[in-house]
Amino acid sequence: MLERHPNALGAIVAIGLNTFREAIRDRVLYLMLVFALIIIGISRLLSLLTVGDEEKIIKDVGLSAISLFGVMTAVFVGVSLVFKEIERRTVYTLLAQPVLRSHFLFGKFIGLFAVLLLNVVLMSAALFALLLFRGEPPWPLLPALLLIAVELAVVTAFALLFSSLTNPVLASVWTFAVYVAGHLSWSLLTLREKVPEGVARWICDGLYWVLPNLKRLDLKAQVVHGLGMPEGYVGLAAVYGLGYGAVIVALACWAFSRKEFN
Amino acid sequence: MRDKAIVMVLVLVCVVATTWSGIRLEQTGVEQQRGKSLLLLPNGKHLKAASLGQAPLLADLMYLWAIQYYSEYEREDRFRYVKHIFGDVIAELDPNYVDAYWMGALILIVEANDLEAGLELLDQGIAANPENWILPYLAGWECYHADRFDCAEAYFAQAEALPEVPVYVKRTRIGMAAAKGDLRRAYAMWLDVLQDPRADSGTIDIAERQLRHLKVKIDVQEIQGWVAKFQFENERWPGALTELIQSGYTDALPFDPFGRPYDYDPGSGVVAAPRDRILPEGS
Numbered sequence: 191m192l193e194r195h196p197n198a199l200g201a202i203v204a205i206g207l208n209t210f211r212e213a214i215r216d217r218v219l220y221l222m223l224v225f226a227l228i229i230i231g232i233s234r235l236l237s238l239l240t241v242g243d244e245e246k247i248i249k250d251v252g253l254s255a256i257s258l259f260g261v262m263t264a265v266f267v268g269v270s271l272v273f274k275e276i277e278r279r280t281v282y283t284l285l286a287q288p289v290l291r292s293h294f295l296f297g298k299f300i301g302l303f304a305v306l307l308l309n310v311v312l313m314s315a316a317l318f319a320l321l322l323f324r325g326e327p328p329w330p331l332l333p334a335l336l337l338i339a340v341e342l343a344v345v346t347a348f349a350l351l352f353s354s355l356t357n358p359v360l361a362s363v364w365t366f367a368v369y370v371a372g373h374l375s376w377s378l379l380t381l382r383e384k385v386p387e388g389v390a391r392w393i394c395d396g397l398y399w400v401l402p403n404l405k406r407l408d409l410k411a412q413v414v415h416g417l418g419m420p421e422g423y424v425g426l427a428a429v430y431g432l433g434y435g436a437v438i439v440a441l442a443c444w445a446f447s448r449k450e451f452n
Numbered sequence: 453m454r455d456k457a458i459v460m461v462l463v464l465v466c467v468v469a470t471t472w473s474g475i476r477l478e479q480t481g482v483e484q485q486r487g488k489s490l491l492l493l494p495n496g497k498h499l500k501a502a503s504l505g506q507a508p509l510l511a512d513l514m515y516l517w518a519i520q521y522y523s524e525y526e527r528e529d530r531f532r533y534v535k536h537i538f539g540d541v542i543a544e545l546d547p548n549y550v551d552a553y554w555m556g557a558l559i560l561i562v563e564a565n566d567l568e569a570g571l572e573l574l575d576q577g578i579a580a581n582p583e584n585w586i587l588p589y590l591a592g593w594e595c596y597h598a599d600r601f602d603c604a605e606a607y608f609a610q611a612e613a614l615p616e617v618p619v620y621v622k623r624t625r626i627g628m629a630a631a632k633g634d635l636r637r638a639y640a641m642w643l644d645v646l647q648d649p650r651a652d653s654g655t656i657d658i659a660e661r662q663l664r665h666l667k668v669k670i671d672v673q674e675i676q677g678w679v680a681k682f683q684f685e686n687e688r689w690p691g692a693l694t695e696l697i698q699s700g701y702t703d704a705l706p707f708d709p710f711g712r713p714y715d716y717d718p719g720s721g722v723v724a725a726p727r728d729r730i731l732p733e734g735s
Contacts, residue, residue, distance in 0.1 A: 239516050242551030247512050254509040373504040408505045415548040 201289045202297040209271065209301025214308075218266050223309055226259035230316045245326045249414045252317035253334055256310060257410070260342045261369060264306055268349025269361035271298050272446070292443035299350050299439050306342045310335065330416060333424045334409040340431035341407040345369055347438035354446040372404035407431050493537065496544020503545070511546035515555070518542070522559055531564040539573050543580065553577030554590055561594050570594060571603075578610070585614040589621055592628070601632035619655055623662075630666065635673070639666045664709040668725045671706040675714060675723045678702055689721035 213219060233251035237244035272295070275281040284294060314335050318328040348368045352361035375398055382394035406427050412419055494502075503510045518537050522530060538556025542549060553573055561570035574591040581587060592607035608625035611617055622645065630638035645651060646659040675693065678701040682690050686699075693716045696702050707713055708725055715724045 236512070236516060239519065240512075240551070241519055241555055246549075246551070247516070250508045250512045254506045258506065370504060374501060377501065404505065410505070411508045411546060411548065414508060417548065 197288070198290070198293050201287075201293045202300060205284075205289070205294055205297025206300035206304065209298050210304050213267055213271075213302055213305040216267055219263055219305065219309070222259045222263045222266075223312065226255045226309075226313050227316050229255040229259075230313060230320065234320060245321065245324065246414055248317075248320060248324075248326075249331060250410070252313075252320070253331065253338070253410045253414070256313045256317070256335065257338045257341070259313070260306055260310055260338060261345050263309060264302070264342050264345045265349050265362050265365045265369075267305070268302055268346050269353045269358045269365060271302060272350065272353040273358050273361070291447040291449075295350060295354060295443045295446045296439060299346060299442075302350070303343055303346050306346060307339060310339050310342070331413050333419070334413040336424060337407040337409050337427055337431070340428050340435075341404055343435040344372070344402050344404070344407075344431050344438070347435040347442065351438055351442035351445060354442050354449060368402065369404070372402040373408075375401045375403045376405060402431075402434050493533070493541060496541040499541065500545050507545045508549075511542050511549050511552070514542050514545065515549065515552050518552075519555065522563075531560070531566075534559050534564065535569060535573060539576055543576060547580040550577060550581060550584055550586060553587060557590070557594065567594065567598050567600075583614060585611040585617040585621065588614075589624075592624065596628065596631070601628050604628045605632070619652070623655070623658060626662070635666055635670050639663065639670060642666065667709050671708070672714060672723050672725055675705065675716075679716075679721050679723060683721055689718055691718050692716065693723070 230252045233248045233255075236251060237247040240247050272281075275284070281294075285291060314331075317331070321328040345365065345368075349361065349365045352364045355361070356364070378394045378398040378401075382391050382398070385391055385394065407430075409419070409424070409427075411417070499510060500507045514537070521537075522534075524530070534556055538552050538559075542552040542556075546552070553576065557570035557573045557577075559570075560566045560573060571591055571594065574587050574594070577587045578584075578591070588607045588611040592604045592611065595601070595604035595607060605625055605628035608621060608628055612621050612625055622641075626638050626641040626645070629641060642659050642663045646656060646663065651659065675696075678696050679690060679693075682696060682699060682701055690696055690699070693705055693713065697705065705713065716722070717724075
């Protein structure tokens with residue numbers, strides 16, 4: 191596609207920048223960000239209630255807040271991105287330009303992902319400041335934060351895919367369903383052992399490999415406890431998540447290119 | 453105007469009703485039955501599955517709640533579910549949460565007086581965290597406080613074998629050998645510490661002091677044994693310690709770490725070393 195349209199990159203960047211500007215004006219985003227920052231601040235108060243390692247509480251609450259609020263932002267902002275353009279009919283103006291639908295969607299993805307990255311950076315900065323203030327080095331948390339960002343890329347890709355297929359409410363439900371399934375995909379292996387051999391097991395195997403395994407992108411417990419990780423794990427997990435996200439974005443582009451506008 | 457007044461009155465009635473019912477609910481005593489609610493606490497495995505990747509956070513919240521719950525001393529059935537909360541729920545959610553094993557074990561051992569249950573919880577933590585020395589170290593101290601020196605030494609030995617263990621763990625293990633009366637083995641272990649090229653000056657000081665202390669105890673114990681044998685066979689105490697050599701009970705008498713003979717009271721047959729003799733001269 192990029193070969194066919196010499197200005198494709200420019201168009202994607204322009205749409206991405208526009209999406210970024212539009213998304214950072216969204217009140218939902220600020221609400222999420224402020225709430226997450228408050229939760230990170232509250233982790234200090236929670237840590238006062240514990241007996242033992244106070245930093246563990248701060249790190250756990252901080253990382254969970256970054257992850258959960260990141261996912262919520264990705265879902266709530268992501269599912270309405272394409273729908274809003276269609277509803278306001280601005281998409282017709284855009285697509286009347288020499289811009290492919292896939293470029294439009296990819297630009298939307300880049301823009302939203304940039305916003306989410308900015309959010310992760312801001313929330314991480316708050317968490318790092320809190321830890322540094324207590325004399326605790328925050329750097330060991332970086333691998334977990336990197337994989338949280340990768341997980342957000344996967345969730346954003348699904349939000350965009352469902353956003354281009356249906357209305358925001360259904361798209362939110364489906365995206366959350368994928369998020370839940372992604373964290374429970376290990377249970378398919380347990381189920382596989384319980385069902386008789388044959389088709390049922392193939393379905394379990396198929397679903398296990400097709401659904402995103404978001405547990406692979408979760409390093410929160412490892413970094414908080416300072417546990418060792420297999421060499422190259424973070425890189426492999428990042429490749430897995432980004433590769434998966436890219437496939438879903440491609441699927442979203444394909445679905446959007448076949449969409450009929452009334 | 454009248455509508456506004458009606459709304460105001462209704463709001464006021466609601467506030468009064470809520471406050472009144474809240475106060476009545478406080479007085480019903482339902483809160484005192486909270487222990488029963490623990491029966492509804494889900495298994496850690498189910499909670500972990502439901503946490504969607506936030507299991508460590510859930511473990512923290514459960515731990516904070518458990519600390520508050522077990523801080524209410526008037527609760528009668530507070531020890532019934534300690535193992536379930538700390539061992540089945542929190543440990544399942546975050547198997548590496550060392551503080552939770554320690555706190556659960558402390559509640560069981562110190563408050564519920566159930567050393568075995570506490571040690572079981574610590575063993576569970578040790579199995580889940582095989583590289584962490586603090587849990588066997590804490591288990592060792594709990595055994596020590598219960599005068600179970602064999603068990604204490606075994607836990608300290610387990611801790612001592614782990615990486616990044618502080619030097620004082622070995623010292624504590626030797627202390628356990630001495631506490632259970634195995635003075636010669638404790639002496640040999642302190643000699644090992646003294647000869648270890650990694651020992652710092654503080655450790656060397658402690659080892660030298662302990663060696664002097666143990667030598668005095670071993671010597672006194674040995675001489676007291678000869679004196680007792682003399683008394684049994686001669687039906688009198690020896691007039692002086694040198695009489696033990698003359699009578700063939702020993703070839704030579706030991707001296708204290710500073711080369712001085714031990715004190716002996718021929719009236720009572722008691723061999724002693726004044727406490728100041730274990731300290732360096734001049735100190």
